[in-house]
Amino acid sequence: MRCSLLLVSCTAAIAIAELFQDPGEAEFKSILDSQKQVFVAFTSRSSKSVAASNDVFQKAVANASTPLVTINCDQAISLCASFDVNSYPTIRYLERTEDGALKQARYRGPRTSRSLLSFLKKRELPVLTRLSDGEENFQRNDDIVFVAILNETDKAHLDTYTAIAHKHHLGFVFAYATDPSIAEKEKVRAPTIICYRNNDGDNIMLEGAFTEAEAEKFVLSSKDSVMKEFREKDMDLFMQRDKLTVYVFARTPEVSRTMRHRLIGVAMALQKHVTFATVDVGRYAEMPQSFGTEMTGDVGLVVHAPMNDNVFFYKKGKKIENGLVEDMLLTILKGKAVQDQVFGENAEDIELVVREGHDEL
Numbered sequence: 001m002r003c004s005l006l007l008v009s010c011t012a013a014i015a016i017a018e019l020f021q022d023p024g025e026a027e028f029k030s031i032l033d034s035q036k037q038v039f040v041a042f043t044s045r046s047s048k049s050v051a052a053s054n055d056v057f058q059k060a061v062a063n064a065s066t067p068l069v070t071i072n073c074d075q076a077i078s079l080c081a082s083f084d085v086n087s088y089p090t091i092r093y094l095e096r097t098e099d100g101a102l103k104q105a106r107y108r109g110p111r112t113s114r115s116l117l118s119f120l121k122k123r124e125l126p127v128l129t130r131l132s133d134g135e136e137n138f139q140r141n142d143d144i145v146f147v148a149i150l151n152e153t154d155k156a157h158l159d160t161y162t163a164i165a166h167k168h169h170l171g172f173v174f175a176y177a178t179d180p181s182i183a184e185k186e187k188v189r190a191p192t193i194i195c196y197r198n199n200d201g202d203n204i205m206l207e208g209a210f211t212e213a214e215a216e217k218f219v220l221s222s223k224d225s226v227m228k229e230f231r232e233k234d235m236d237l238f239m240q241r242d243k244l245t246v247y248v249f250a251r252t253p254e255v256s257r258t259m260r261h262r263l264i265g266v267a268m269a270l271q272k273h274v275t276f277a278t279v280d281v282g283r284y285a286e287m288p289q290s291f292g293t294e295m296t297g298d299v300g301l302v303v304h305a306p307m308n309d310n311v312f313f314y315k316k317g318k319k320i321e322n323g324l325v326e327d328m329l330l331t332i333l334k335g336k337a338v339q340d341q342v343f344g345e346n347a348e349d350i351e352l353v354v355r356e357g358h359d360e361l
Contacts, residue, residue, distance in 0.1 A: 017064040022072040025079045031069060036096050039107075039120060040069045042080050043089035050088045053111045057089065060116045065124055066093075091116075093123060105170075110280075112253050118142050122173060128165040129175040131182065139196040141173050144222055148176040149183045151190045160212045161193070168219055193218060200227045200260035202268065226267040227260045230279040230287075237275065241307045244274045244332060246325070249281050249288050249300040256280065259299060259320065266326040274329055292340070297350060301325070303332060310339045318347035 020031055020038075022045070031038060041057045043050055054070065061068045073080035073088065083092065083104075091107035105123075109115040121142050131138055131147065139145045148161045158176065165174035177183070183190055193206040193215060202225045206218040228237065230247070238245045248263070250256035256278045267276040279287055281295055288295050291302045291311055301314035312332055314320060321344070328343040 017061045018067045019058060019061045020067065020069040021058075022070055022075070025076060028069070028071065028076075028079060031067070032094065032096070032102065035067050037123070038067045038069050038094050039064070039116075040071060040092050040094055041089045042071045042073055042083060042085040042092070044074050045072045046074050047088060053089050056111055056113055057091070057116065060113045060120075063113070063117050064120050066120050093119070095123075110253075114253055122170055125173060127169040127174065128162055129173075131175050131177040132179055135177075138175055139194075140198055143197070143199045145173045145175070145196045145198065146219065146222075147194045147196065148174075149186060149188050149190050149192045149194065150176055150178050152178040154178075154191060157191045157210070160210065160215060163212055164215045164219060167216070172219065172222070195219075195222045197222065197225055199257060200225055200264045202226060202264050226271045226276060227264060228275065228277045230277040230284065238277055238304075239306045240275065243306075244329060245304045245306065246274060246276045246329070247287070247291065247302050247304065248276070248278045248320075249293075249295060249302075250278055251281055251295065251298045253280075255298045262320065262322055263325060266322050266329070269326065270329055270333075273333055303329065305332065310337075312337055313340065313342045314344040315342050315347070317350055318344045319350050320344070321347050 020027075023031060041054070043054055043057075045054075057068065058070065071080060073085060083090070089111075093105040093107060095103045095105070097103050107116070107119055109119060125141065129138065139147060146165075148157070150157050150161070161174075161176060168174075178190075183192075186192075186194060188194065188205065188207065191209060193210065195204045195206075195218070197203055204218075204222070206215065210218075228234070230238065238247075246263075246267075248256070248259050250259060260278060263276060267274070281288060288300055288302075291304065293300055293302055293313060293316075296316045299320060300316065301320050303312040303314075305311075312328065314325070314328065324344050324347050328337075331337045331343070
């Protein structure tokens with residue numbers, strides 16, 4: 001269900017979605033005929049390697065409003081073939097257009113509840129939402145949310161911002177406000193575009209009059225936080241010989257998010273000399289060992305100096321604190337550290353509790 005363009009609060013989007021499990025071909029056709037849009041996982045029930053992904057997909061129903069469907073390709077062979085399914089799970093967003101055609105969008109993101117819901121959120125919310133005073137929580141709708149603070153009579157900037165929203169609404173969440181009290185709360189003057197980067201709190205603003213080109217450049221650069229996410233394809237970024245690289249190894253997205261918020265201050269202060277990267281050890285399981293360490297809990301931290309290949313460690317079992325990490329980096333940058341030196345020994349001890357197969361902070 002889509003809400004009207006200027007709806008202040010999209011209450012339908014918080015309803016729990018319906019889950020259709022493993023329908024046959026005829027039943028699936030009936031579902032498509034009765035629903036305007038569905039989120040479908042074409043998967044296998046016999047393959048153990050996709051069992052975890054199946055569970056994540058089904059649990060996402062608790063926070064979605066779009067109906068979710070799982071298709072068991074072990075049985076619905078011809079149905080899966082008709083959608084050109086070659087691997088499991090293959091996830092698609094199917095939407096019925098006004099002329100009756102079935103439009104498909106492939107989901108290519110991480111197999112996590114947060115990423116799945118982020119994908120859906122940008123399709124469930126309006127292209128552009130108008131906010132009123134009291135809608136402070138809207139900015140937390142997704143990892144990156146844009147809110148333009150505008151004057152009520154400023155149609156030119158609203159038209160410009162609307163054009164950007166229509167071009168990029170499948171990548172980001174967009175809203176605007178003309179209520180002066182909202183500008184006062186945010187301590188900005190209209191026109192201003194605020195980018196809320198909820199992954200790490202590194203919010204940025206485009207202040208003053210803006211053109212469409214300037215606004216689009218601002219939107220597209222919004223993912224360039226000082227807190228990077230490690231990807232092999234970006235290896236050159238993490239191997240710059242004139243900078244240190246901090247690798248924060250995290251077992252879960254929740255731990256990664258906590259660490260990004262905790263370390264954003266030192267990352268911003270030292271960004272000219274240090275690159276920060278969070279590493280998903282579920283995806284890069286061998287990476288901690290390649291730097292001479294092991295995961296004994298949910299999080300670990302090492303510093304690598306590409307210029308001489310030296311590695312420095314934050315002591316295991318200690319709370320990773322912003323100030324101690326900053327002291328560690330300054331010591332290394334001043335040339336006062338030695339290879340394999342361990343830092344953070346005076347930090348607070350972490351109580352490791354085994355729960356559901358993981359050590360937790």
